[in-house]
Amino acid sequence: MDTIQRIANHPEMKRGEGRKDTGVLAVAVKDLHKSFGSQKVLNGICLNVATGETLAVLGRSGTGKSVSLRIIIGLEKPDSGSVRIQGEEITGLTIDELGSVRLKMGFLFQHAALYDSLNVAQNVAFPLLHHKREMSKSEQADRVQKLLADVGMEGHLEKMPADISGGMQKRVGLARALILEPDILLLDEPTAGLDPISSGDIDDLILKLQQEHHMASIVVTHDLHSAKTIANRLALLDDGNVVIEGTFEELQKSDIEFVREFLKRS
């Protein structure tokens, strides 16, 4: 059974129903290599994510999880390998050509990366101002308010990023990532540095948004509990490659020493 069929037949793929599915993988990463100087970060990594599916990428620090996400959205160029977004190869594209591909993707940065000179509402409206110029100001404001309400930030529109907590910044970053209604959502450590309650809130929020928007998602995380909660499948990385990929139950049954050690200590 090929990868697309296996993913499409997976019982937990019900969330993806309703989303347009062209039969093409939302994200297909093949044999990706990346080094920074003499340090080899990715060593032939392969990842596939179908429409409506959520893949959690786990692993120790420095195993190339975040670099993989940055390559998928085109912020880093791989040394070799292929990245296809909805069937389109992106590794050779220029910055302007990547623009149309990036419109299909939302990215939540590890530290939210909010624009510190703009307030919360302006941060979320930023992609709209540049890509939905045909929308009236009031339509843009309505969409921003609705999305901020969805992430529980409706009372903080005028606040500056420096005046809100880390968890709130993540919520605003999530709203900004979703404002253009992307087909693919990339989340880099969405719960890192948050207390267990805020972490749980963010997980619930991601689950809720996934159920509403039926996006393909890749979540890079250290948090196994979070990964179990929000992902259909998990991929465990070590030394720049995927050690094992499957459901949490499949990972639990694994005989690989590294997998058992990782699950035991998480």
Add this chain to the structure above:
Amino acid sequence: MSSSVASTNGLISQFFEWFGDLAIFCWQVLRAAVTPPFEFHELFLQLDEIGSKSLPLVALAGAATGVVLSMEARYSLTRFGAKSLLPAAIVFSVIHETGPIITGLVVSGRVGAGIGAELASMKVTEQIDAIEASAVNPYRLLAATRIMACILMLPLLTLAADACGLVMGWFAQALVEPLSLHQFISSGFKGADFNDFLPPTFKTAVFGLIIGLIACFQGMRTQGGAAGVGRAATSSVVLSSLFVILADVVLVKVILIFFP
């Protein structure tokens, strides 16, 4: 011995790498600047930030230069019995050289540091990556607008520095020996034509290009945290001031050739 050779090789390689990266950066900014969508809103914000907000500092520097020139020139010209040439000496000094170079250096200090630190801070906090991830070209939004604003505003700021320098030069002269502003101007500009005024004023557009380009480049290639931001701000000021002075040497020669 071998370590000093390796260190020299490293410095040479860094030197060429810096120019290579700068050339690539120039190409990316140029390509972004001439292709739509154009970021007019950001350009107007930068015109205000770089132009209007630099005006008080540039005017003050120009005025101080005018006063100093007046006092120094008066002393020298009196010694050589050429006191009547004082207005012309002040006017020609200010519009030919001191106005443009003072403006270039003051703006490279204020704006170069500002742009370098702002973009470096955005770089280390992934805000530039966030702009790019939002499918907005940061070379177009951040670099092209700031460089264009520097190019457009430097000649205008030079005019302001020139005007303040001349008025304060006259004022310093008038305090010692009564002379009307009209007399000072008409005597000072006697024999001057547009070739004395336009090329030195418009050469500051090149200073603007240098300041904007170096500051954006140093800011957007920053690595490291707060230390990296500090280094970017410092190197933006140092390198843009240095290149402004070097460009001035070349441009003065070019102007003398084409506008004798």
